[in-house]
Amino acid sequence: MTADKIKKLVAKMTLEEKAAMCSGADFWHTEAVERLGIPASMVSDGPHGLRKQDQEADHLGVNDSIKAVCFPAGCGTAASFNRELITEMGETLGNECQAEGISVVLGPAVNIKRSPLCGRNFEYYSEDPLVASEMACALIKGVQSKNVGTSIKHFLANNQETRRLSSDSRVDERTLHEIYLAAFEGAVKKAKPWTVMCSYNKINGTYAAQNRKYLTETLREQWGFEGYVMSDWGAVNNRVEDLKAGLDLEMPSSLGTNDKLIAGAVLSGELDESVLDEAVEHILNIVFRYEEHRDTKAVFDKEKDHETARRIAEETIVLLKNDGVLPLSDGQKTAFIGQYAEYPRYQGGGSSHINSFKVTSALEAAADMPNVVYARGFDDTKDCTDEKLLAEAVETARSAQAAVIFAGLPERYESEGFDRPNMAMPAYQNELIEKIAAVQPNTVVVLHNGSPVEMPWADKVKGIVEAYLGGQAVGAAVCDILFGRVNPSAKLPETFPIKLEDNPSYLSYLGEGDVVEYREGIFVGYRYYDKKQMDVRFPFGHGLSYTTFEYSDLTVDKEQMKDTDTLRVSVKVTNTGSMTGKEVVQLYVADKESTVIRPVKELRDFAKIELRPGETKTVAFTLDKRAFAYYSVKIHDWHVETGDFDILIGRSSRDIVLTKTVKIESTVKLPVVYTTDTTLGDVRKDPRAWKIVQDALPKYFHKDEKEEKSAAESEAFTEEMNAASMEFTPLRAPVSFGGEVSMADIQAIVDKLNALEE
Ligand code: BGC
Numbered sequence: 232m233t234a235d236k237i238k239k240l241v242a243k244m245t246l247e248e249k250a251a252m253c254s255g256a257d258f259w260h261t262e263a264v265e266r267l268g269i270p271a272s273m274v275s276d277g278p279h280g281l282r283k284q285d286q287e288a289d290h291l292g293v294n295d296s297i298k299a300v301c302f303p304a305g306c307g308t309a310a311s312f313n314r315e316l317i318t319e320m321g322e323t324l325g326n327e328c329q330a331e332g333i334s335v336v337l338g339p340a341v342n343i344k345r346s347p348l349c350g351r352n353f354e355y356y357s358e359d360p361l362v363a364s365e366m367a368c369a370l371i372k373g374v375q376s377k378n379v380g381t382s383i384k385h386f387l388a389n390n391q392e393t394r395r396l397s398s399d400s401r402v403d404e405r406t407l408h409e410i411y412l413a414a415f416e417g418a419v420k421k422a423k424p425w426t427v428m429c430s431y432n433k434i435n436g437t438y439a440a441q442n443r444k445y446l447t448e449t450l451r452e453q454w455g456f457e458g459y460v461m462s463d464w465g466a467v468n469n470r471v472e473d474l475k476a477g478l479d480l481e482m483p484s485s486l487g488t489n490d491k492l493i494a495g496a497v498l499s500g501e502l503d504e505s506v507l508d509e510a511v512e513h514i515l516n517i518v519f520r521y522e523e524h525r526d527t528k529a530v531f532d533k534e535k536d537h538e539t540a541r542r543i544a545e546e547t548i549v550l551l552k553n554d555g556v557l558p559l560s561d562g563q564k565t566a567f568i569g570q571y572a573e574y575p576r577y578q579g580g581g582s583s584h585i586n587s588f589k590v591t592s593a594l595e596a597a598a599d600m601p602n603v604v605y606a607r608g609f610d611d612t613k614d615c616t617d618e619k620l621l622a623e624a625v626e627t628a629r630s631a632q633a634a635v636i637f638a639g640l641p642e643r644y645e646s647e648g649f650d651r652p653n654m655a656m657p658a659y660q661n662e663l664i665e666k667i668a669a670v671q672p673n674t675v676v677v678l679h680n681g682s683p684v685e686m687p688w689a690d691k692v693k694g695i696v697e698a699y700l701g702g703q704a705v706g707a708a709v710c711d712i713l714f715g716r717v718n719p720s721a722k723l724p725e726t727f728p729i730k731l732e733d734n735p736s737y738l739s740y741l742g743e744g745d746v747v748e749y750r751e752g753i754f755v756g757y758r759y760y761d762k763k764q765m766d767v768r769f770p771f772g773h774g775l776s777y778t779t780f781e782y783s784d785l786t787v788d789k790e791q792m793k794d795t796d797t798l799r800v801s802v803k804v805t806n807t808g809s810m811t812g813k814e815v816v817q818l819y820v821a822d823k824e825s826t827v828i829r830p831v832k833e834l835r836d837f838a839k840i841e842l843r844p845g846e847t848k849t850v851a852f853t854l855d856k857r858a859f860a861y862y863s864v865k866i867h868d869w870h871v872e873t874g875d876f877d878i879l880i881g882r883s884s885r886d887i888v889l890t891k892t893v894k895i896e897s898t899v900k901l902p903v904v905y906t907t908d909t910t911l912g913d914v915r916k917d918p919r920a921w922k923i924v925q926d927a928l929p930k931y932f933h934k935d936e937k938e939e940k941s942a943a944e945s946e947a948f949t950e951e952m953n954a955a956s957m958e959f960t961p962l963r964a965p966v967s968f969g970g971e972v973s974m975a976d977i978q979a980i981v982d983k984l985n986a987l988e989e
Contacts, residue, residue, distance in 0.1 A: 232519040234512070241511050243267055246504070249511045250493035253474065254467075254481035259284060261480065261518060272518045274382070274461075274482070278338025278370065279304045279354075279578070279702060280585035281327050299327070300536040300703065301578050301585035305340060305366075306681045307547030307699035309356035309724035310774070312815040313839045314369040316546055321373020321381075323539050328379040329529035334521035335380035335426055338583070339367040341414040342389050342430075344682070344725050345755055346736040348651045350392040353579035353681020353700050357724035358756030358771065360410055361834050364417030366724075371422035378524030380425025380517055383418055385463055387411060387445050388749075389430035392650050393741050396465070399433035402749040407434075408862035408869075409753050412445075416454060425458040425517050429478060431466045433745075438473075440466045446477030459513040464582075471496045479510040533588050541591070541704035546813070548712050549697040550719035550775040551727075556633065556673050556693035558715025558777060561600050563632040567593060568624045568667060569608045569660075571637035575698075576679035577705045581647025585703075593637060593677075593706040593713075600714075604631060608663050611641040616659040624663060628671040635713060636664055639679035639698075650741065654731040656684045664688045677709055683727040686768060697723070715777060720813035720839070722774035722883065726756050729768045735759035757884045758830035772817050772834070772883035778808030778844065782816075785880055785889040793896050794859065794871040800852045802880050802889060806842035813841045816850045819884065820858050821877040823892070827861055832879055854878075865901050873897040905962075905984040907977050912958035920984050924962065927980045928972065931965045932957075 232240075241249065248264050256262045256271055263271035276282035281299040302308070302324075308317050328336055340354045341363040349355070356363040371381045388400035388411045402411060418424065427450060429439040439445070440462050450456040459479040467473050467481045470489035481489060496502035550557065559565055572593045578585060597603040608624035610617050628634035638660045644651055655661075668674045668691040675694035678684065679701075689695065696719075698709050711717040728734050735751035742748060754762060757771035781804070788799040804814055816839075821832040835858040838850045859876050860869035873896050881887040903917070911932070915921045925932045962981065965972040 232516075232523065234516070237512050237515050237519070240267060240269070240515060241508050244511065246494050246497055247490065249507050250490040250497075251487075252511045252514055253479065253493060253507070254489055255484040258289070258483040261514060269515065270518065270522055272334040272521060273332055274335040274337055275328070275331070275333045276338075276582045277324060277336040278340070278381070279308070279583060280587075281324070281331060281333065281336070282583065282585055283331050283333060296586045297331070298533070298588040299585050300533055300540055301587040302540045303544050303547045303702040303705070304353045304578055304583070304681060304700040305356050306353045306724075307701050307721075308370070308543065309362055309366045310549050310697075310699060310721040311543065311546040311839075312362070312722055312724070312837055313546050313813075314365060316543055317366055317369035318373035319539065320543050321370040322376055323373075323536050325374040325377025325379040326526075326529050327531045327536065328374070329377055329526040330531035333379065334518065335382055336374055337382045337428065338384060339370045339381065340384050341367045341418065342385055343410055343414055343755060345390040345749070346734055346740045347654050347683040347728070347731065348740065349390055349682070350645060350650045351579070351581070351647050353645050354583050354647075358726060359724065359834050360413035361417070361836075362724045363414035365837075367414075367418035368422040371418060371424050375422070375425065377526065378521060380458070380521065382426040382428045382461060383415060383424045384428035385430035385439075386415055386427050386450070387430060387439055387442075388434050389432050389439070391741055391747065392648055394745055396431045397433075397745050398742065398747050399436060399745050400747050400749065401435055403752060404864050404867070405862045406749060406752045410755050412449065419450065419454045419456050423457070425520065427456060427458065427460050428463055429460060429466060431463050438466070438468060440473045440478045441469060441476045443476040451477065457516075459510070459517055471502055474510060475502065475506055479513045537589065537704055540702045541707050544701040544704050544708035545711055545717045547699055547701055547721050548708060548719055549699075549721040549723055549773075550712070551697050551723075551769050551773070552689070552692070552695040553775050554693040556675055557696075557713065559633055559635070559675075559713050561602060561714055564602045564604065564630070566627045566631035566634040566671070567597065567603055567605045567637065568628055568634055569637035569663065570611055571639060571677075571679045572605060572635070573607065575637070575705050576639055576642060576700060577702055578700050579645045579647070579681050580642060583647070587703040590703045591706040593709050596707040596710040608636070609659050611657075614657065614659070616662055621663060621666065625666050625670055628667045628674070631671065633673035633675065634667050634671040635675045635677055636667055637677050637679065638664060640681070640684065645681050651682070654683060654685045661687060665691065668692050675713070677713070679705070683725065683768075685730055686727075689768060715810075718777045718810050718812040719774065720776060720815070722772050722815045722817075723769055724771070726760055726767050726771045727769040728760070729766060733760070733765060733767070753830065758833065761831040761884065770883050770885040772815070772881065773885070774815070774883070776808075776812045776814065778806055778810040778812040780812075780814045780842070780882070781805045781807045782880055782888045785878070785891050787878060787891050787893055789893065791894045791896070793898050794856045795898050798854045798858075798878075798893060800854060800878055800891075801849050803847055803849050804840060804842065805847040806844050809844050811841065811843045813839055814882075815839050817881045817883065818852050819879040819881060819887070820854070821879060822859065822861075822872065823875040823877060825861070825872055825874070827863075827872075829861055832877070832884070834884070859895055863901065866899070870899060870901065871895055871897050903988055905981045907963040907974065907981055908961045909981070909984075910958065911960050911962070914962065914984070917987070919987055923983050923987075924980060927983075928965060930971075
C-alpha cells in the first residue's frame with residue numbers, strides 16, 4: 232500500500248483505534264481493525280530459528296513453541312564471516328515465516344559482547360561493531376528478500392542481563408558512536424530492517440523506550456529508518472512519553488491500559504495527534520507490506536532446512552588449536568568422551584529457544600564409524616565429578632588412539648535473564664579434560680559454549696575446536712570437521728582472554744546498583760588487548776584450516792588521497808596446501824599518529840573466499856572516509872586527521888601479513904576555540920594565531936628563537952615557564968609571572984584569536 236493510501240486509512244481510524252494500534256493485541260500480534268480491513272500481524276522470536284508460540288504465550292521460552300529448525304546461534308553465525316551464507320540462512324528463515332504466517336522475526340540481536348559474562352552473548356555476534364553490523368545486514372537481507380520483516384535488537388547499549396530492566400548504561404558519546412551505535416548503524420542504513428526493537432535499559436539516564444535522541448534523531452533523522460520501532464517485551468514504562476520519543480509499538484499488549492492513556496493525552500492536548508498518526512502509519516506500512524506479499528505457496532520443509540542448518544554449522548566451527556592431531560583418520564580408534572557427544576549443547580536459554588524437531592549429536596553422526604567408542608565422562612545434572620563416569624572415560628581414552636572430549640558450558644550457565652558469575656567451565660569438566668589428556672596424547676577438546684571460557688588445560692591438549700552453539704545439526708557438522716570431510720574456515724568474532732580479569736570491562740562490568748559505567752570506553756575486545764600488548768588465549772579473527780594460505784601483492788590504487796576519496800585495495804591469496812578451503816581475509820586500518828587516543832588498529836572490512844589447492848584469487852576492498860575516521864565529539868561527526876594510515880591485511884588480528892601506507896589529507900578543519908587557558912603549544916599550531924600573540928605580548932613571546940632564548944634567560948621568564956618549554960604554558964601565564972599584563976589584556980587577545988575562526 233502506498234504511503235498515501237496508508238495516510239488515508241489512518242484518517243479513517245477513530246482515536247481509540249489508533250491508540251489501540253500502538254500496542255499488541257496479545258503476546259505476539261498487532262491489533263486488527265476489521266471494519267477497515269486492517270489485519271492482525273504476527274511477530275515471532277528467533278532469530279536462529281522460529282519460536283512461534285500459539286497458546287500459553289510467554290516470552291522467556293518457558294512454554295513450548297511449534298516444532299522448528301534450530302540454526303547456529305549468533306555467536307556461531309558471526310564466526311562464519313560469510314555474508315552469503317548468513318543471507319541464505321535469512322532466506323530460509325524468511326521462507327519459514329511465510330509458511331507460518333509470521334510478519335516479522337525478532338532479530339538479529341547485534342549487541343556488542345562487552346564482557347564474556349553476558350548471559351545473552353550466545354545470541355550476539357561480536358565484540359567488533361563491523362562484524363556485528365555486517366552479519367546483521369546479511370541476515371536481514373535474506374529474511375526480507377522473502378517479504379518478511381526483521382527486528383534488529385536490542386537498541387541500545389544493552390550488554391548485560393543483570394538488572395536489565397532498570398540498569399542505566401552510562402556511555403560517552405564517542406564510545407556510543409564508534410562501538411555501540413555502530414553495530415546497528417551499518418545494518419540499518421544498508422539492509423533497512425522493517426523494524427527495530429528498543430532495549431529495556433536506560434542510556435545515560437533515559438530509558439531506551441523514551442530516548443528521543445536515539446529512537447528519532449539518530450535512527451530516523453540521521454540513519455533514514457522508515458519502519459516501526461517496537462518495545463522489547465515490557466520495556467514501556469511511560470507510554471505517552473515513549474510515543475513522543477519515537478516508540479511506535481508497545482509489545483506485548485498493555486491490555487488496554489496504555490490505549491486509554493494515549494487517547495486521554497490526545498484529548499487533553501498533552502499529545503499532538505499527529506505524533507500518534509505517524510506511529511500508526513509506521514506500523515501499518517509494515518503490516519501491509521507483509522500482507523500484500525504473502526507467499527501462499529511457501530512450505531516449511533524441516534528436513535531440507537535441517538540440511539541448511541548443517542551446512543551453516545560447518546562454517547561456524549572454529550579450529551582454535553591443532554598440533555597435528557586433526558583431521559582424525561576414521562581408521563584409528565577414537566574415543567568420544569563427554570555428555571555433549573550424546574546430548575550436544577546447541578542453543579541457549581530464554582526467548583530465542585527453539586523447539587527443535589530433531590537434533591543430531593556427534594555420536595549419531597558417527598554411528599556408522601565402527602572405530603568410534605564413547606564414554607559419557609560427566610553428568611551436568613550432578614554439578615560435580617562423577618567418579619565412575621570419570622574412571623570409565625579415562626579407560627576408554629587410554630585404550631584408543633585419539634580422544635575427543637565434548638565439553639563446554641552446561642545449559643544452566645547461558646541464558647537470557649542472568650549473566651555468568653565467572654568465565655570458568657565447570658570444575659568437573661576441567662578435571663575430566665586434565666585426566667584424559669594425561670593418559671591420551673592425542674586429545675582434542677570440542678567446546679560447546681556461546682561465549683569465551685577459560686582453558687587452564689589449553690597447553691595439555693593437541694587440538695581445540697570451538698563449536699559454539701551450533702544449532703540442531705551441530706553433531707554432524709562437528710564430525711565433518713573432526714574427520715576432515717569439511718575444512719574448517721570459521722574465525723573468532725571475539726577475543727578469548729586468558730582469564731576474565733584481563734577483559735577490559737572487568738573493573739566496571741555490571742556496575743554499582745543500576746549505574747553501569749562503560750569505563751573502558753572504545754577499548755572493547757581486541758581494541759584493548761592490542762593496545763595493552765597483552766597475551767590472549769586466542770585473538771580476535773583467529774581460526775585455523777587444514778590447508779595453508781599465502782598472501783601477496785597488496786596494492787592500493789593511490790598512495791595519497793583526500794578524506795572524501797575512496798581507496799581501492801586488493802590482495803592476492805593462494806591456497807598453498809593440499810585441501811580445498813575457505814579463508815577469511817581481514818583488513819584492518821591503523822592511524823599511525825593521532826592527536827586523539829585511538830586503538831592500534833580496527834577491522835574495516837573482510838571477505839571470505841574459497842580456493843582449491845594451488846588456486847589464487849584476488850580480493851578487492853573499497854574503503855571510504857569512515858574506514859579512517861574516529862568520532863569527534865568536537866563536531867559530533869566522523870573525522871579523519873591528516874596523516875599516514877596503514878592498511879593491514881591479516882589472517883587474524885595478531886597475524887598481520889601485509890601492510891601498505893597511505894597518506895590522507897583531511898578536508899575538514901576542526902573548530903578551534905581559544906580561551907585564556909589555551910597553551911602556547913596549541914596556539915603555535917596556527918601561524919596566524921601565534922603572530923597575534925607575539926605581536927600583542929612582544930616582551931613575553933618574542934619573534935625569533937634567538938630572542939626567545941635570551942628572553943628565557945632574562946628575568947621576564949621565570950624558571951617554571953622555561954621548564955614547561957613554553958609548550959604547555961597557558962596564554963594567561965604572563966598575568967602571574969610578569970605582573971604587567973592583566974587578565975583583561977589576555978582576554979582581548981583571546982577574542983582576537985577566536986575572531987580568526989569566524
Ligand atoms: C527479549 C527479546 C525477545 C522478546 C520477545 C524479550 O524478553 O529481550 O529479545 O524478542 O522478549 O520474546
